[in-house]
Amino acid sequence: MVESRRAASTPYAVVVRTALAVISMALGAVLALWGGIAVRMARKVVTPAARIPDCRILELDTSAQTITLTRTPDTELPGRYGLFTSGTERYLKVGSVLTETPETVKRKLLTHVGPQSRIARDAAFSGWYYERPEELHLAFSPELVGSALGPCPAWLFPAGDGDTWVIQVHGRGATRAECLRAVPVFHGLGITSLVVSYRNDGEAPRSRSGTYMLGATEWRDVDAAVGFARRRGAKKVIVMGWSMGGAISLQLALNSAHRDLIVGLILDSPAIDWRNILDYQARELKLPAPITRLAITVLGADWATALTGSGAAIPFRRLDVLARAAELRHPILVLHSDDDGFVPSDASHDLVVARPDLVELDVFSVARHTKLWNYDQERWTGRITRWLTQHGLVTENAAADR
Structure with missing residues (x-):
């Protein structure tokens, strides 16, 4: 009687153990993925960033001295700004918004661009305005x-x-x-x-x-x-x-x-x-909150400096x-x-x-x-x-x- 009951329960036990193993593996995979993302996020925080394009030049009218950009929360701002480019011009000053559509913004060029200029489409919008001290x-x-x-x-x-x-x-x-x-x-x-x-x-x-x-x-x-x-x-x-x-x-x-x-x-x-800033930026990227907390932990830990490439742990308490x-x-x-x-x-x-x-x-x-x-x-x-x-x-x- 006891043997038949044990035999009957054996398939159920196998199923449970198998399910637990699968769940454990899946959880481990998720944690490993989150850990990898957290380390990348931490490394990005401390690594000096290269300037990356955040808009595109759609049209450059050298006769009217206007420039049309993709519309973003920055490119639609009123005022005077700078635009990092590449080609025959590496930096342009732009002025007021002339016209706009839901997708584009046309602005006045404050840097003269000649008809022979060749400028790449990708650009980075900037608040610097002045690029060199001589301009002052x-x-x-x-x-x-x-x-x-x-x-x-x-x-x-x-x-x-x-x-x-x-x-x-x-x-x-x-x-x-x-x-x-x-x-x-x-x-x-x-x-x-x-x-x-x-x-x-x-x-x-x-x-x-x-x-x-x-x-x-x-x-x-x-x-x-x-x-x-x-x-x-x-x-x-x-x-x-x-x-x-x-x-x-x-x-x-x-x-x-x-x-x-x-x-x-x-x-x-x-x-x-900094903790508030990292939380905010992670939310903007739609990252789960545990990843941000783990990234902050990694940044603040001596044992993780080899992973982040930083010379020392970030002293968040002192900061x-x-x-x-x-x-x-x-x-x-x-x-x-x-x-x-x-x-x-x-x-x-x-x-x-x-x-x-x-x-x-x-x-x-x-x-x-x-x-x-x-x-x-x-x-x-x-x-x-x-x-x-x-x-x-x-x-x-x-x-x-x-």
């Missing part, structure tokens, strides 16, 4: 800022009596040219501008790993620039950071050996909370400025668009809540990521000027003359 028609000198890794190229635009400087810090995947559009604002107010580079940005020295540390090490190169300014006679230093340059500027404010010289920070579309908000000592102006599209503005709002005594936030809309100057130059310039005046960094007369 201001006196400047190329400089080298000595850092622990070697000399970092910089541009120096002297202005005023040389007592007050602004150090401009560009963002991820960009170069110092990103900051040029801000130089005339400060120059007109008598503030000297130092536009800097930092490790692994393609101009400054490369670290051993050649990867970003999201501000955890890059701030040291900017700190060397503050020391450079001090040696050149600066009495006050304002630090302005764009995107990841905002994260670098905040780490500088928290850790600099020259904190006594720093009198304030201006942050444009800043990266303040968490919201958690360290009580340590902040300098007044901060934040300019951020609520529809940034790349770095969500949530952390900028949270920083104001955490330190309302120090932080002021000017919220834009429509302007997208680091394109606030392009979208509304008058408002952007006016807000910075008022903040500088409010904190005694420029006189009211200088602001009025501006």
